[in-house]
Amino acid sequence: MPSxxxxxxxxxxxxxxxxxxxxxxxxxxxxxxxxxxxxxxELNYHPNHVARSLKTSKTRTLGIxxxxxxxxxxxQIIRGAETAARKKGYSLIAVNSDDEGERQRELLxxxxxxRVEGILLVIAAAPIPLSQLTRILDDDIPxxxxxxxxxxxxxxxxxxxxxxxxxMGVTHLLSQGARRIAxxxxxxxxxxxRRRLQGCTQALRKAGIPPDPELIWSANLxxxxxxxDCRRHFSPDARNLRPDAIFCTNGQSALGVLRALRDCKIRxxxxxxxxxxxxxxVDDLFSPALTTVVQPAFEIGYRAxxxxxxxIEGIATQAESITVRLPASLRIRASSKRLEAxxxxxxxxx
Amino acid sequence: MPSxxxxxxxxxxxxxxxxxxxxxxxxxxxxxxxxxxxxxxELNYHPNHVARSLKTSKTRTLGIxxxxxxxxxxxQIIRGAETAARKKGYSLIAVNSDDEGERQRELLxxxxxxRVEGILLVIAAAPIPLSQLTRILDDDIPxxxxxxxxxxxxxxxxxxxxxxxxxMGVTHLLSQGARRIAxxxxxxxxxxxRRRLQGCTQALRKAGIPPDPELIWSANLxxxxxxxDCRRHFSPDARNLRPDAIFCTNGQSALGVLRALRDCKIRxxxxxxxxxxxxxxVDDLFSPALTTVVQPAFEIGYRAxxxxxxxIEGIATQAESITVRLPASLRIRASSKRLEAxxxxxxxxx
DNA sequence: CTGTTAGCGCCTTCAA
DNA sequence: TTGAAGGCGCTAACAG
Numbered sequence: 001m002p003s004x005x006x007x008x009x010x011x012x013x014x015x016x017x018x019x020x021x022x023x024x025x026x027x028x029x030x031x032x033x034x035x036x037x038x039x040x041x042e043l044n045y046h047p048n049h050v051a052r053s054l055k056t057s058k059t060r061t062l063g064i065x066x067x068x069x070x071x072x073x074x075x076q077i078i079r080g081a082e083t084a085a086r087k088k089g090y091s092l093i094a095v096n097s098d099d100e101g102e103r104q105r106e107l108l109x110x111x112x113x114x115r116v117e118g119i120l121l122v123i124a125a126a127p128i129p130l131s132q133l134t135r136i137l138d139d140d141i142p143x144x145x146x147x148x149x150x151x152x153x154x155x156x157x158x159x160x161x162x163x164x165x166x167x168m169g170v171t172h173l174l175s176q177g178a179r180r181i182a183x184x185x186x187x188x189x190x191x192x193x194r195r196r197l198q199g200c201t202q203a204l205r206k207a208g209i210p211p212d213p214e215l216i217w218s219a220n221l222x223x224x225x226x227x228x229d230c231r232r233h234f235s236p237d238a239r240n241l242r243p244d245a246i247f248c249t250n251g252q253s254a255l256g257v258l259r260a261l262r263d264c265k266i267r268x269x270x271x272x273x274x275x276x277x278x279x280x281x282v283d284d285l286f287s288p289a290l291t292t293v294v295q296p297a298f299e300i301g302y303r304a305x306x307x308x309x310x311x312i313e314g315i316a317t318q319a320e321s322i323t324v325r326l327p328a329s330l331r332i333r334a335s336s337k338r339l340e341a342x343x344x345x346x347x348x349x350x
Numbered sequence: 351m352p353s354x355x356x357x358x359x360x361x362x363x364x365x366x367x368x369x370x371x372x373x374x375x376x377x378x379x380x381x382x383x384x385x386x387x388x389x390x391x392e393l394n395y396h397p398n399h400v401a402r403s404l405k406t407s408k409t410r411t412l413g414i415x416x417x418x419x420x421x422x423x424x425x426q427i428i429r430g431a432e433t434a435a436r437k438k439g440y441s442l443i444a445v446n447s448d449d450e451g452e453r454q455r456e457l458l459x460x461x462x463x464x465r466v467e468g469i470l471l472v473i474a475a476a477p478i479p480l481s482q483l484t485r486i487l488d489d490d491i492p493x494x495x496x497x498x499x500x501x502x503x504x505x506x507x508x509x510x511x512x513x514x515x516x517x518m519g520v521t522h523l524l525s526q527g528a529r530r531i532a533x534x535x536x537x538x539x540x541x542x543x544r545r546r547l548q549g550c551t552q553a554l555r556k557a558g559i560p561p562d563p564e565l566i567w568s569a570n571l572x573x574x575x576x577x578x579d580c581r582r583h584f585s586p587d588a589r590n591l592r593p594d595a596i597f598c599t600n601g602q603s604a605l606g607v608l609r610a611l612r613d614c615k616i617r618x619x620x621x622x623x624x625x626x627x628x629x630x631x632v633d634d635l636f637s638p639a640l641t642t643v644v645q646p647a648f649e650i651g652y653r654a655x656x657x658x659x660x661x662i663e664g665i666a667t668q669a670e671s672i673t674v675r676l677p678a679s680l681r682i683r684a685s686s687k688r689l690e691a692x693x694x695x696x697x698x699x700x
Numbered sequence: 701c702t703g704t705t706a707g708c709g710c711c712t713t714c715a716a
Numbered sequence: 717t718t719g720a721a722g723g724c725g726c727t728a729a730c731a732g
Contacts, residue, residue: 001462001489003725014703019727026728029701044485046462050409051725053400054708070426075419082446091460093443096432110441112351112396135394139351353709364719369711376712379717401709404724 002043011039022047053115061091062308063111064120064301067099067221073251073278073297074122077146080301081120088309090117099125099221101132108136118142118308120301123150125187125221142311144304148192156311158304158324160295162192165328166199169275169293170247172330174207176338178245178273182215182233184226184257185249193218196249196277215243219253226256227263234264244272245336251278254290274335277328288334296326352393361389372397403465411441412658413461414470414651417449417571423601423628423647424472427496430651431470438659440467449475449571455482468492468658470651473500475537475571492661496654498542506661508654508674510645512542515678516549519625519643520597522680524557526688528595528623532565532583534576534607535599543568546599546627565593569603576606577613584614594622595686601628604640624685627678638684646676 008015013032020026021036053059062085066074082092093116097104104124111119121143133153137143145157173181183200186193201211217233219226234242248254254276261268268274268288275291303324310316358365363382370376371386403409412435416424432442443466447454454474461469471493483503487493495507523531533550536543551561569576584592598604604626611618618624618638625641653674660666
C-alpha cells in the first residue's frame with residue numbers, strides 16, 4: 001500500500017506538503033494542492049492511521065464492552081454510541097465479555113493495548129475484583145459505565161432509572177388486579193438488579209401488599225437455568241402457591257420464564273399476567289404481545305458517549321463523577337391485560 | 351502510559367530484552383525474565399499495539415461491515431466471526447453501512463486507513479459502483495462477502511443456499527394447503543433476493559402452480575414502506591384477490607407484512623398462513639409463533655472468517671474464489687398450520 | 701508557502 | 717543470551 005512518500009514523489013513535492021493537504025492544518029497553494037490530490041487518487045492512497053496514531057498518540061477510537069451482542073438491548077446501545085462517536089470523528093470497537101470476569105479483564109487489557117482513548121463499559125455480571133476497573137482508571141483512560149453501574153467506584157455512568165422503571169411495571173400489574181406478583185430478577189450482586197427489585201417491592205408496599213420472599217425469585221442470567229427454576233414453581237403440587245402475575249427485571253429472565261410457562265401450559269394473561277423489563281428477541285414462545293418496560297437504549301449509548309468524549313477532550317473536567325439516569329417507558333400490551341373472568345376488585349388506592 | 355523503555359529501565363535491562371520476553375521470540379534467561387515481568391506488572395505496562403503494528407505492518411485486526419447491527423441476524427454473524435477471529439488472535443471492528451452506498455464507501459476507506467488485514471462484507475442494498483469493491487481488492491486486502499454476494503466480481507463468499515431455503519419454505523406452505531401464495535421480497539438488485547424468489551417460484555412450479563406476477567411483491571427493506579404496500583393489497587376491495595398464504599424472503603419484509611396484517615385485522619393462520627426467512631425481533635406484533643426459514647448465521651460468520659484468515663495468512667492461495675453455501679433449516683410453528691376450517695385438499699404430489 | 705527533520709514505541713536484525 | 721540501532725509512516729515544529 002502506498003505511503004505518503006510515494007504520493008510526494010508522484011506529485012513532485014515534499015512529504016510535509018502532502019501531510020499539510022491531508023490534515024488541512026497548513027495552507028497549501030492551489031496548484032500544489034491539486035497535484036497532491038491527483039496523486040492521492042491515482043495511487044488510491046489511504047493515510048495510515050496506525051502511523052498517525054503513533055505520532056500523535058491519538059487513535060480517535062473508543063472501545064465498548066457489552067455482555068453479549070446478540071441480546072437485542074446492546075446493539076441499540078452500540079448504535080447510540082456509534083452515532084455520537086461518529087459525529088466527532090471517532091470509531092468504535094465493540095466486544096463481548098460473555099459476562100465473564102476473566103474475559104472482561106482480557107478485553108480491558110486488549111483495549112488498552114489498542115490505545116483506545118476511552119471505554120464504554122457494561123460490567124460483567126460475574127463478581128469482579130475492583131482492581132480491574134481502578135487500574136484502568138489509574139491509567140487515565142476515561143471510562144463511562146452504562147446499564148450496570150459498579151459500586152464503591154467513582155465513575156461516570158448512564159443508565160435507566162431502575163427503581164422507578166420497575167415500580168412502574170409492577171404498579172401496572174397491580175392495576176390490572178394482580179395480587180400475588182412473583183418478581184424474577186437476575187443476580188443481586190448487580191446493583192441495577194437490586195434497584196429494580198427495590199422498585200418492585202416499593203410498588204407492592206404502596207399498594208399495601210407486604211412483599212413475600214417466597215415470590216422473589218433471583219437467579220443468574222441464563223434462560224435455561226431460569227426456566228428450570230420456574231418449572232418447579234409451576235409444578236401442579238405448588239398450584240395454590242402459584243402467583244397471579246410475574247414481573248421480570250430483565251429480558252434474559254423473561255426468556256426463561258416464558259419458556260417455563262409454555263412448557264407448563266400456563267396461559268398468559270389468562271392464567272398468569274406477565275410483564276417484563278426489556279423487549280425480547282423471540283417469536284416462538286408466547287401468544288400474547290408482551291407488556292414491557294422499555295429502556296431508552298439508543299439514548300443510553302448516545303449520552304454515555306457524549307460524556308466520554310467530553311472527558312477525553314477535556315471539556316468535562318469535574319472531579320466528581322457524572323451520573324445520568326434516564327426514564328423508561330411502559331408499553332402496555334396483551335400479556336398483562338385484566339381478564340374479567342379472574343378479575344379481582346381494584347385496589348382501594350388504585 | 352509507560353513504554354517499553356520505562357520497563358527496561360526499571361528492570362535494569364535493554365529494551366531489546368524486554369521485547370524478547372514480551373514476544374517470546376528469543377530466549378531470555380530466567381532471572382532477567384522474572385525481573386522484566388515484575389517491572390511490567392509494577393508499571394501496569396501494556397504493549398503499544400499501534401507501534402507494534404507500524405513496525406510489523408500487521409494489525410491483527412479484521413473489519414466487518416453489516417447493514418445494521420440492530421437486525422438480529424447480524425449480531426449472530428458477528429459473534430461467529432469474532433469467535434473464529436479470536437481463536438487466531440485477531441480482533442474485529444464491526445461497523446454499520448445503513449445499506450447506503452456512500453456510507454459503505456466511507457467505511458471501506460476507513461477500514462483501509464485503519465489497516466485492517468481483511469474485510470468481511472455484507473454489501474449494502476443500495477446499488478453500488480463495482481469500483482468500490484474492486485479497488486479494495488486491487489489493494490490486496492482480502493475480502494469475503496457474506497449473506498449478500500455481489501455479481502460479476504470474483505470474490506470469496508459465504509451464504510445460505512438461498513434458492514433451496516426459499517423453496518423449502520414455500521413447499522411447506524403448499525403442504526399446508528396454501529394455493530395463492532404471495533411472495534414478498536426485498537430489492538431484486540440483490541442477487542440473494544432474486545435467488546430466493548427463484549426458489550419460491552420453483553416450489554410453485556413443482557406443485558403445478560404457475561407463479562402469478564400479481565402475487566410477487568418486491569419492495570425495499572424498510573418495514574414501514576412494506577407495511578404501506580401491503581395494506582393496499584389487503585384492502586377490503588381486494589378481498590377476493592387476497593392470497594391464502596404469504597412467504598417473506600427476509601426479516602425486514604416480514605416485519606412490514608406483519609404490521610399490515612395486524613392493522614388490517616387479518617388473523618394468522620386463520621385468514622392467511624405465514625412463513626418467512628429469518629427470525630424476528632418483535633413481541634408486539636403477532637399472536638401465533640412464526641414459521642421461519644432459519645439461516646445458520648453464526649456459522650456463516652465463522653466460516654467466512656476462517657476463509658478470510660486463510661487468505662491473510664497465505665494458507666489459501668487459489669486464484670479462483672472460494673464459495674461456501676450452507677443449508678437453512680425450517681422451523682415449523684403455528685403461523686403456517688393448516689386449519690381444518692379452511693383446509694384445501696392436499697396436493698397430488700404432496 | 702514549502703521543505704527538512706526529529707521522533708512517536710516497537711521489533712528485529714546484527715554484533716558482541 | 718543480551719544490547720545497540722535502524723526504521724515502519726506520519727505529524728509538527730522549524731527553517732528557509
